[in-house]
Amino acid sequence: MARTSNSIFSVQQQYIPLFDGKNYDFWCVKMKTILLSLDLWELAEKGYVEPNSSTTLAGAQESQLKKQQQKNASALSKIQLGVSDSIFPIIMRATTAKEAWDILQQQFQGNLTGQDQEKGKEEEWIQYLPLYKAVDSGNWKAAEQILNDNPRALTATLSRNGTALHVATLAGHVKIVKELVKKMNAKDLEVLLNKYSNTALHAACSGRIKEIAKILVEANPYLVSTKGWRDSIPVVEAAFNGDKDMLHYLYSKTPKEALNPDTRKKLLRACIDADIYDTALDLVSYFETLAASVDSGAALALKALARKASAFHSGSQLMFWQRWIYSSKHSTNSLEYYNGTSK
DSSP: OOOOOEEEEEEETTEEEBSSSSHHHHHHHHHHHHHTTTOHHHHHHHHHOOOOOTTOOOOHHHHHHHHHHHHHHHHHHHHTBBBOOOTTHHHHHOOOOHHHHHHHHHHHHHHHHHHHHHHHHHHHHHHTTTHHHHHHHHHHHHHHHHHHHHHGGSSSSOTTTBBBHHHHHHHOOOOHHHHHHHHHHHHHHHOOOOOOSSHHHHHHHHHHHHHHHHHHHHOOOOGGOOGGGGGOHHHHHHHTTOOOOHHHHHHHOGGGGOOOOHHHHHHHHHHHHHOHHHHHHHHHSSTGGGGGTTTTTHHHHHHHHHHOGGTTSSSOOOHHHHHHHHHHOOOOHHHHHHTTTTO
């Protein structure tokens, strides 16, 4: 079945959301709802027991087993159709819906023990539900009243999305972000994290809202150096999202000391993938050994650039490539290596 332009599949009039490695929580909720509607969720959640091949089954038992096998195959197919080609290899060897579901959970939402612990927080979250709704809907008057009655709610975790500041940031409510920041001290902005260990500035990168990012950075400049999910600092998140304006702003605010070797390589690769060549060029110009970092993705990133026609306005890949390597103060041997012509 062909994919549509908005990245969903139509299978027997049932739309399957496509998971490409981002926003797992959203995809998970949607998929669970679909599986529930098709009476298949139990197969993904609990699985079924496949009897030993030597076991003799009565007619009714054999019929029931076949029914379970068919439902498992149906649930598994929905999960398989719901992931992109880049994610599918992770679950391609799974033979049951539960196995595939658990693999995705463990890979993208943490281990199952962590999830069980999170379930224990749900009761705590319920008491903050009015605040969550007020902030998410942009009702600052109601949110402020709740915070005045219960000051501890200001730094409380309202959901897996994080605190009130995270919720306001993701919803794009600039005014509420300003008001919440006024009530916090600068250190709060660093230590208040969501389920993925991300600050509100990371959330601003996800939401591509530069105005909110500026508010947060002005309140605490150290936020640009604070690591989040997968040890990424905000400028790397902006590059991964392909947000050129956000990246330029954060790159101008991020001290070079915060760009450790691993961060530089990730940032370089993300910039090239997103066609943000000015920042990529600045990176290899400033960090003279970055272009020769053959121990990780930096060299591969430069090779990828050489194959991108959009990067070479002159129509001559070699001309731009030579200028790139020259700007990095590397020798002709480096050029030959990256082009695969070294002896």
